[in-house]
Each structure stands twice: as C-alpha cells, then as structure tokens.
Amino acid sequence: KNEVEQSPQNLTAQEGEFITINCSYSVGISALHWLQQHPGGGIVSLFMLSSGKKKHGRLIATINIQEKHSSLHITASHPRDSAVYICAVKPYGGSQGNLIFGKGTKLSVKP
Amino acid sequence: KAGVTQTPRYLIKTRGQQVTLSCSPISGHRSVSWYQQTPGQGLQFLFEYFSETQRNKGNFPGRFSGRQFSNSRSEMNVSTLELGDSALYLCASSLRGTQGHEQFFGPGTRLTVL
Numbered sequence: 001k002n003e004v005e006q007s008p009q010n011l012t013a014q015e016g017e018f019i020t021i022n023c024s025y026s027v028g029i030s031a032l033h034w035l036q037q038h039p040g041g042g043i044v045s046l047f048m049l050s051s052g053k054k055k056h057g058r059l060i061a062t063i064n065i066q067e068k069h070s071s072l073h074i075t076a077s078h079p080r081d082s083a084v085y086i087c088a089v090k091p092y093g094g095s096q097g098n099l100i101f102g103k104g105t106k107l108s109v110k111p
Numbered sequence: 112k113a114g115v116t117q118t119p120r121y122l123i124k125t126r127g128q129q130v131t132l133s134c135s136p137i138s139g140h141r142s143v144s145w146y147q148q149t150p151g152q153g154l155q156f157l158f159e160y161f162s163e164t165q166r167n168k169g170n171f172p173g174r175f176s177g178r179q180f181s182n183s184r185s186e187m188n189v190s191t192l193e194l195g196d197s198a199l200y201l202c203a204s205s206l207r208g209t210q211g212h213e214q215f216f217g218p219g220t221r222l223t224v225l
Contacts, residue, residue: 033214041148041199043216086154097144097159097203097214100169104153 003027006102013109019074022036023087026068033099034061034072035086043086046072078111095109115139115217123223127192131221136183136204142166143185144214145177148199157200160185161207193214197224205218 004025007018013019032048047054047061049070054061058077061069074081087094116135124130138142145157156169160179177187183204189196199221203214 035216041219041221043201043203043219045213047216048213088154088157097142097146097205098156098169099146099154100156101154 002103003030003100004087004089004102006085006105008105009103010106013107014108015078015111017077017109019077019107019109020055021085021087021107022101023070023072024068025070025087025089025100027066027089027100028092029065029089030092031090032063032070033088033090034070035088036071037084037086037104039083040066074107077107079109079111082108087111112189115202115215117202117217118218119156119198119221121221121223123225124192125225126192126194128192129188130192130222131188132202133202134185134187134204136185136202137193137215140215141183141203142202142204142205142207142212142221143179143183144205145185145187146201148201148219149195149197154201156189164167170215188208192224192225193207198222 028046030036030047036044056081058075060073083102086104118133142161144159148154159167163179174190179185201218201219203216205212205214
C-alpha cells in the first residue's frame with residue numbers, strides 16, 4: 001500500500017464545475033503540499049499545509065491531521081486548470097525536501 | 112527574482128555512460144532537493160543539500176550522487192546509466208530547508224537513456 005493515496009486518478013469536468021481531489025496518507029507528517037504539474041513537466045507549488053484550511057483565488061486546500069486526509073477544491077473550474085495535481089507529504093523528522101508523493105490526479109476541464 | 116533553473120533541459124545518453132545535471136536555486140535559497148519522476152514510479156525523492164552538506168538521501172543506488180557548491184548551485188551525477196534511469200529529473204529550492212518553507216521547482220531535465 002502506498003503511503004500517499006490520491007483519488008480519483010483521473011477526473012474530467014465541464015467548465016464551471018466544482019472539483020474535489022482527495023489525498024490520504026498513512027505516516028505522521030509535519031506538512032502536506034499540493035502541487036500542480038502541467039504538460040511539459042513544470043511543477044508549481046500551490047499550497048503547503050500543516051493544519052486547517054488555505055485559500056488562494058479559486059483554489060482551497062484543507063487538511064485533517066487526525067484523519068490523515070487532505071482535499072484540494074477548485075471552484076468555477078476552467079480549461080486552464082487542466083493539469084496533474086500531486087499531493088506530497090513531509091514525514092515527521094524528515095528535512096524539507098524529503099517528500100513522499102502521491103501518484104497524482106489528472107484533471108481535464110472541458111469548455 | 113529569477114526562478115530555479117536547470118540545465119540541460121533535454122539529454123540523450125546511452126547505457127553505461129554517465130551524466131551530470133545542474134540546478135541553480137533562487138537567489139538566497141540555500142536548500143536544494145532533487146527528485147526523479149518516471150511514469151511507473153511517479154515522483155521520488157533523491158537527495159537534499161543544505162549549505163554544501165547532504166542532509167537526506169532517498170532510496171537510490173550509489174550510482175546517483177550529488178553535491179552543492181558554496182553559491183548553493185547543485186549538481187547531480189548518475190554513473191553507468193541504465194535504461195531505467197530515463198526520467199524527468201527535477202530540482203527544487205527553498206529558503207532554509209527547515210519546516211515551514213515552500214519549495215520552488217525548476218523546469219526539469221528530461222533524460223533519455225538508449
């Protein structure tokens with residue numbers, strides 16, 4: 001069993017829809033990252049969370065440390081949101097770069 | 112402020128050769144981490160450097176090595192290349208490499224081993 005599980009693996013949505021991507025992990029962590037990767041490979045860090053909720057524009061990320069679960073929400077989705085979204089956790093005691101990654105969720109938003 | 116840069120962006124090598132990849136972090140960032148991304152395994156942590164010292168290493172064979180220079184630029188080296196080393200190699204920098212600091216990723220180097 002992977003230490004970081006994401007669901008769904010693939011997601012197709014219509015423009016304007018509300019989207020949720022889930023991440024569950026099995027190790028104790030000190031931080032969780034949500035990353036966005038566009039075709040071509042470049043990765044952008046969207047959020048780094050250790051508790052609660054963060055919001056940036058149309059993106060919202062939440063984390064429940066007790067349940068070892070995080071969600072990434074996209075409101076009013078747009079075709080430019082099409083990308084792979086990756087959840088990554090930093091285990092307790094690890095250094096900043098020592099991350100464990102989920103397999104990613106491929107999102108396609110149709111106009 | 113310039114972002115994280117990686118050179119070269121694309122590389123083709125043959126089995127048995129060695130390769131060196133370079134990463135220049137954002138100015139002022141002292142921590143550089145390296146990751147390998149393959150279709151089968153996804154993203155995996157290779158190693159992390161902070162102030163010229165390796166702080167952590169992932170589960171990769173000794174053929175994978177790295178170093179960091181006094182200006183925080185980092186290189187990684189893969190010797191005796193195997194077909195399975197074909198991957199996108201990403202580096203990321205952060206301010207101090209301690210808890211609470213966001214990581215900024217470079218565009219990656221795509222290595223193809225023939």
